[in-house]
Amino acid sequence: MTHAHHLSEIIDLNGRYDIYGAIHKGLRKAQCELLVRLGNTDFGEARATGDLLLDLRALLALAADHVMHEDTHIHSALRARGTVSTDRLDDQHDDHRATFAQLEALAAAIDAAGPHERSALGRRLYLAFASYIAHDLEHMHEEETVAAPQLWSLFSDAELMAIENRIVGSLAPEKAMAFMRLMIPAIQPAERAAMLGGMKQQAPREAFDAVIEFAARPNLSAEEYADLARRLDLVA
Ligand SMILES: [Fe+2]
Structure with missing residues (x-):
């Protein structure tokens, strides 16, 4: 779990x-x-x-x-x-x-x-x-x-x-992505890391990478994205 x-x-x-x-x-x-x-x-x-x-x-x-x-x-x-x-x-x-x-x-x-x-x-x-x-x-x-x-x-x-x-x-994949785009910039850094950290462990790698590239990165400030990358051990 x-x-x-x-x-x-x-x-x-x-x-x-x-x-x-x-x-x-x-x-x-x-x-x-x-x-x-x-x-x-x-x-x-x-x-x-x-x-x-x-x-x-x-x-x-x-x-x-x-x-x-x-x-x-x-x-x-x-x-x-x-x-x-x-x-x-x-x-x-x-x-x-x-x-x-x-x-x-x-x-x-x-x-x-x-x-x-x-x-x-x-x-x-x-x-x-x-x-x-x-x-x-x-x-x-x-x-x-x-x-x-x-x-x-x-x-x-x-x-x-x-x-x-x-x-x-x-959810169809494109709907899931659309909801991610809404949520990721709206929640706190720790909530973001918890939500996406769960996905990193659970979801297929391509699905997780797509959420990072298309929902997280374009919708966060440079500081917010750096914080998320640090919390999730993302490679830059
Ligand atoms: Fe409602």
Whole structure:
């Protein structure tokens, strides 16, 4: 259980395994950064707008995947223990899905619009995305302060790691890479080393090398990358 040993270093303040921590940090960071870009991009510029909408759609796809992972692997596990209701979180996930569709409709409207309509639509998209993040920040807070303690009371750390491993195991390689890109720059140096150290021991060498080259190195500062390389004994 070398993988589990390393994952177990990603713990919360109570010393329990933190199933939400890294992915929620990644989503918060990416969503806040995208909000800034939605605010400072000139929607009259076709190229910048095209890049922004591409990144928006990629992020919304990951956010939708994340919600589905929680439904499939976490909420179902909670319900299977039969003691807590996941209705509130399920409703919030349904609200997220409705919001994703509204955001996509706005993005599609911008794609189809002429230069003059685009800035008004861009402002609507900015406001709609800000409102979505506001709800998602509250939702993730509820997961980490209400659902996580329920998980800790009902499951051992080994069981929580097994849930996490089922989520990771369900991902296509390019999705796994996309989630790594979100998480790696969003977490602390020791958390990063624990997560990637587990992967170094567990995953095929090419998969680990690809994560280092395409998810870690381009998304970390030189100092952060040097710290990670030192902690993981990477050859420069
Ligand atoms: Fe959630």
